[in-house]
Amino acid sequence: MIKIGIIGCGFIGTQICSAVDSGAVPAVLFGVFDFSDEKANAVLKSLKSGNPKKCTPEEMIESCDLIVECASQDAVLKYALPAAENGVDMMVLSVGAFQNPDFYQKVKEAAAANNSKIYVPSGAIAGTDGLKSAAVANLSSVSVTTRKPVSGLAGSPYLVENSIDLSNLKEPTLVFEGSAAEAVVAFPKNVNVCATISLCGFGFEKTAVRIIADPTISENIHELEVFGDFGHMKMMIENKPSPLNPKTSYLAALSAVSTLKKITDPMQIGV
Missing domain, CATH: 3.40.50.720 (NAD(P)-binding Rossmann-like Domain)
Structure with a gap:
């Protein structure tokens, strides 16, 4: 062993x-x-x-x-x-x-x-096998939209550096939009799924990421969408956060x- x-x-x-x-x-x-x-x-x-x-x-x-x-x-x-x-x-x-x-x-x-x-x-995301298969041919676009409760994003460097206060948020709000390369630096403890998708697909610079803070939910939701020679793939997964750390999906x-x-x-x- x-x-x-x-x-x-x-x-x-x-x-x-x-x-x-x-x-x-x-x-x-x-x-x-x-x-x-x-x-x-x-x-x-x-x-x-x-x-x-x-x-x-x-x-x-x-x-x-x-x-x-x-x-x-x-x-x-x-x-x-x-x-x-x-x-x-x-x-x-x-x-x-x-x-x-x-x-x-x-x-x-x-x-x-x-x-x-x-x-x-x-x-914390599904679809990596399909994405790796699709990447054998040509990919047109790969995007990840992450929707998290406010507690799951609290303290992230991007929010602190840009003085973004989520404490009184009442409705879902887009707090970040950019490349996976930018996202994993801005939210180092929140968006490892974006990094994984980048490695499976066509890189950190070309993978588009949107992060939404949502005070109306209690789960971490990730949506992957891929276009390429293979066709179109779209999937969503709703993850329960770990009982000890809201930033981590079970x-x-x-x-x-x-x-x-x-x-x-x-x-x-x-x-």
């Missing part, structure tokens, strides 16, 4: 640890890391099997087969390249870090040179667990 380490002990990291601990994912949990000792200790205390420890990402790079990043874009920027250079696989949840084309290329080349893999789960955690199952499963379906 593969030996894995978890960077980030929030909702997603906790769900992954629980899946490994229960045997739902056939793997060995080597250790966890979080800047908050309280979060790391809480995760370790909740586990019933194995002997995982609190450790540093550097220790994971030296000892693990796979590292799961579910912390931040900064964590990807700091550890993805060293992991790839050391021949260690990495699953990346904070996909927005790859909007930097130079960084993306360096990680990809290092992974190829050292026989390692970078895994990006589909996350489906994002399930997607990470599903990807781990797929990695360890000899039968590969839908690839």
Whole structure:
């Protein structure tokens, strides 16, 4: 069984640890890391099997087969390249870090040179398989519209820098419209789906993004629309936010667990 380490002990990291601990994912949990000792200790205390420890990402790079990043874009920027250079696989949840084309290329080349893999789960959106298939031919346009409750967008850098106050919002309001490259910087904890779609389609600069703050809803809603030689694809998904973090959809955690199952499963379906 593969030996894995978890960077980030929030909702997603906790769900992954629980899946490994229960045997739902056939793997060995080597250790966890979080800047908050309280979060790391809480995760370790909740586990019933194995002997995982609190450790540093550097220790994971030296000892693990796979590292799961579910912390931040900064964590990807700091550890993805060293992991790839050391021949260690990495699953990346904070996909927005790859909007930097130079960084993306360096990680990809290092992974190829050292026989390692970078895994990006589909996350909180559906349609990635169809989009990847459509991208084999020509794409005309790819757009993502994200609609979130006010609590799911609060504190985003774009809103703070532009003095956009959502506290008294009464109706759905468009707060951002631009490229995915701009969106993942403006809302680093909110729109990883846009980054994933960009990697599946035709890039961060050409993927159009609209973000709507909606005080009338309690779910995170993502709508993907694609035009190309294949035809027209449109789909919408309504995600329940995680019970611990309104910025994260519950489906994002399930997607990470599903990807781990797929990695360890000899039968590969839908690839």
